[in-house]
Amino acid sequence: MLNEAKLFVESMYKELDYDEQTILKRLNEIEQEILTMETYTHTQEELVYGAKMAWRNSNRCIGRFFWDSLTIKDARHIQTEHEFINTIENHIETATNNGKIKPYITIFSPHHPPQIYNNQLIRYAGYADKGDPAEKTITQLAEHLGWQGAHTDFDILPLIYKMSDGDLKYHNYNPEIIKEVPITHDRYPKLQQLGLKWYAVPIISNMDLKIGGITYPTAPFNGWYMVNEIAVRNFTDSYRYNLLESVAEAFEFDTLKNNSFNKDRALVELNDAVYHSFKNEGVSIVDHLTASKQFEMFEKNEYKNGREVTGKWSWLVPSLSPTLVSNYHHGYHNEIKDPNFHYKNTESTGCPFH
Numbered sequence: 001m002l003n004e005a006k007l008f009v010e011s012m013y014k015e016l017d018y019d020e021q022t023i024l025k026r027l028n029e030i031e032q033e034i035l036t037m038e039t040y041t042h043t044q045e046e047l048v049y050g051a052k053m054a055w056r057n058s059n060r061c062i063g064r065f066f067w068d069s070l071t072i073k074d075a076r077h078i079q080t081e082h083e084f085i086n087t088i089e090n091h092i093e094t095a096t097n098n099g100k101i102k103p104y105i106t107i108f109s110p111h112h113p114p115q116i117y118n119n120q121l122i123r124y125a126g127y128a129d130k131g132d133p134a135e136k137t138i139t140q141l142a143e144h145l146g147w148q149g150a151h152t153d154f155d156i157l158p159l160i161y162k163m164s165d166g167d168l169k170y171h172n173y174n175p176e177i178i179k180e181v182p183i184t185h186d187r188y189p190k191l192q193q194l195g196l197k198w199y200a201v202p203i204i205s206n207m208d209l210k211i212g213g214i215t216y217p218t219a220p221f222n223g224w225y226m227v228n229e230i231a232v233r234n235f236t237d238s239y240r241y242n243l244l245e246s247v248a249e250a251f252e253f254d255t256l257k258n259n260s261f262n263k264d265r266a267l268v269e270l271n272d273a274v275y276h277s278f279k280n281e282g283v284s285i286v287d288h289l290t291a292s293k294q295f296e297m298f299e300k301n302e303y304k305n306g307r308e309v310t311g312k313w314s315w316l317v318p319s320l321s322p323t324l325v326s327n328y329h330h331g332y333h334n335e336i337k338d339p340n341f342h343y344k345n346t347e348s349t350g351c352p353f354h
């Protein structure tokens with residue numbers, strides 16, 4: 001822990017131009033604390049900058065140009081269930097910001113924090129023949145706890161959580177804080193009849209935040225959507241909403257034969273629909289070409305500051321028209337730097353059924 005703390009404090013404090021003496025003093029303090037307490041406590045500034053660095057080091061994320069604009073809610077003192085739920089609902093409301101989405105992270109205590117079982121704070125339930133197949137397990141867990149959905153394609157799952165000394169429970173959000181966007185296309189009015197919609201803010205809640213040897217197991221965070229995450233993957237993947245045929249029918253494309261190129265055409269128009277539906281509702285979203293340009297600017301900034309950009313190519317290349325953007329055409333070094341976000345080890349924290 002001391003080693004990891006050292007590496008973190010040295011790189012952070014140097015980036016922020018602190019002098020050697022301040023660094024040594026802080027490292028000394030940390031060493032004493034680890035010797036007596038077997039752990040140490042981040043200062044507010046370390047927590048804030050550490051979370052920003054974790055975003056900057058997220059190899060899968062194309063949105064890292066904005067890493068320094070992350071808002072951090074320090075929730076390390078939160079103890080009661082009531083405060084916990086309030087803090088989560090506050091995150092949703094503040095991050096949604098009436099549509100002008102703020103990148104936001106809420107960080108609970110590293111020691112026995114409330115545990116969240118959802119993959120994202122807001123997500124649609126998945127049933128045998130309805131909803132989001134990616135959420136079937138969580139939906140079963142919610143039902144096991146007594147929750148019942150309306151069995152539409154878009155039932156908002158409840159928050160599933162456990163206080164450190166409590167039972168597994170669920171909480172239905174106040175519906176007023178959940179912003180959703182109905183999907184329409186101005187040149188294909190029939191699309192509206194499919195009744196598609198998506199939620200405004202993707203708030204990842206199944207990753208650990210690690211900073212300088214300290215693991216924060218409950219630290220939900222969000223940015224805003226890149227359009228193809230919804231249109232290409234969530235709506236179109238055959239193992240997700242699998243909507244390509246219904247959408248093409250709504251567009252009145254007469255054939256989906258491979259060599260008609262209508263599958264591709266439908267996919268592009270669906271991206272157009274999702275993007276402009278979000279914009280018309282005043283909800284932040286970015287198209288794949290702009291996001292890639294922003295990533296290029298991030299790369300330039302990083303090199304200017306003497307830092308190597310690590311990345312995972314298969315994630316950084318957008319799922320629509322990949323060759324149109326520069327990152328398709330070169331490789332990335334997929335080294336995992338600290339601070340960072342890590343998928344949970346599902347053996348210890350996965351589905352409580354198993």
Ligand code: ARG
Pocket residue numbers: 202204222223224225226229230234
């Ligand atoms: N791909 C995930 C989804 O469709 C969201 C991942 C995070 N995305 C983001 N733009 N911050 O829900």
